[in-house]
Amino acid sequence: MLGMDLGEVKAGIRELREQQQDILDRLGEQDARHERTSDRLRALTETVSALDAAGGGGAGSGEDQEDGRPLDWVQVPADARLAWVRERAEWVRDVLMGNWGDLAQNRLRPCWPLHITLVNDMSLLEWLYEEGYRQRRLLSATDFRRTVEVLLDSAERITRTCPQPGSGVLHPVPETPRDDTAQVDRLGRDLDLARAYALYRQAQTLVAVLRDGEATEEERARARAQYNALGERLQAILHAAQVGKQEWEAFRAQASRQDEKRQHLYSAASSEQPKT
Numbered sequence: 051m052l053g054m055d056l057g058e059v060k061a062g063i064r065e066l067r068e069q070q071q072d073i074l075d076r077l078g079e080q081d082a083r084h085e086r087t088s089d090r091l092r093a094l095t096e097t098v099s100a101l102d103a104a105g106g107g108g109a110g111s112g113e114d115q116e117d118g119r120p121l122d123w124v125q126v127p128a129d130a131r132l133a134w135v136r137e138r139a140e141w142v143r144d145v146l147m148g149n150w151g152d153l154a155q156n157r158l159r160p161c162w163p164l165h166i167t168l169v170n171d172m173s174l175l176e177w178l179y180e181e182g183y184r185q186r187r188l189l190s191a192t193d194f195r196r197t198v199e200v201l202l203d204s205a206e207r208i209t210r211t212c213p214q215p216g217s218g219v220l221h222p223v224p225e226t227p228r229d230d231t232a233q234v235d236r237l238g239r240d241l242d243l244a245r246a247y248a249l250y251r252q253a254q255t256l257v258a259v260l261r262d263g264e265a266t267e268e269e270r271a272r273a274r275a276q277y278n279a280l281g282e283r284l285q286a287i288l289h290a291a292q293v294g295k296q297e298w299e300a301f302r303a304q305a306s307r308q309d310e311k312r313q314h315l316y317s318a319a320s321s322e323q324p325k326t
Contacts, residue, residue: 122170157202159209171201242291253280
């Protein structure tokens with residue numbers, strides 16, 4: 051019995067050694083594959099770096115870093131704006147008119163530097179040109195050609211009523227940029243009034259209960275408590291927003307008219323639906 055047990059143990063040991071060797075072999079193969087993959091990755095990295103360097107790329111250049119030129123008027127410091135516009139005008143003269151004069155000569159009028167919108171448009175065209183033609187990116191070149199047509203159409207519309215140079219008629223003075231930030235305060239006030247009006251409408255639904263002769267005393271008491279609570283919240287909103295009685299009544303009247311109009315349109319649309 052002991053001999054048989056030892057034989058079985060030895061056989062088991064041999065089997066375990068074979069399994070161990072098989073595992074080691076597989077691990078060796080994986081290490082070899084990993085090493086080959088690492089070698090290919092290093093070679094690919096070196097190739098990309100070489101191509102990037104050959105194309106003028108590398109850290110701090112190419113797509114990873116813009117040339118620093120402002121793309122529109124507001125990005126340019128005030129004391130540098132005339133020089134910046136002059137550079138755009140020189141680009142229009144040398145490149146846009148030089149290459150696409152048949153398109154641009156009669157559509158981009160000479161007064162375009164007096165229109166900030168068109169100055170920014172020419173800056174955009176210049177940027178697309180640099181991307182598409184100097185960097186030889188076909189998609190950017192195609193975008194440039196499409197954008198030229200769109201921006202020249204826009205230039206024609208904007209300058210349609212402008213006088214021709216030398217006509218003796220003064221060009222319209224550029225308008226001061228409009229400031230709409232005051233409307234943000236108006237929006238906040240309107241939102242407060244809308245919240246108050248929502249409470250007012252909720253309170254109006256409780257008036258019907260208070261006037262209902264068939265309502266129980268308990269129902270009336272509950273409706274009255276809710277009505278008073280809504281009224282307190284409404285007054286708190288108006289007080290915090292410093293809304294006077296006249297302004298509130300005018301807003302409420304306007305909102306009520308809008309509600310009636312919406313309800314009328316909804317009823318008309320419902321009545322026109324085919325019946326099944």
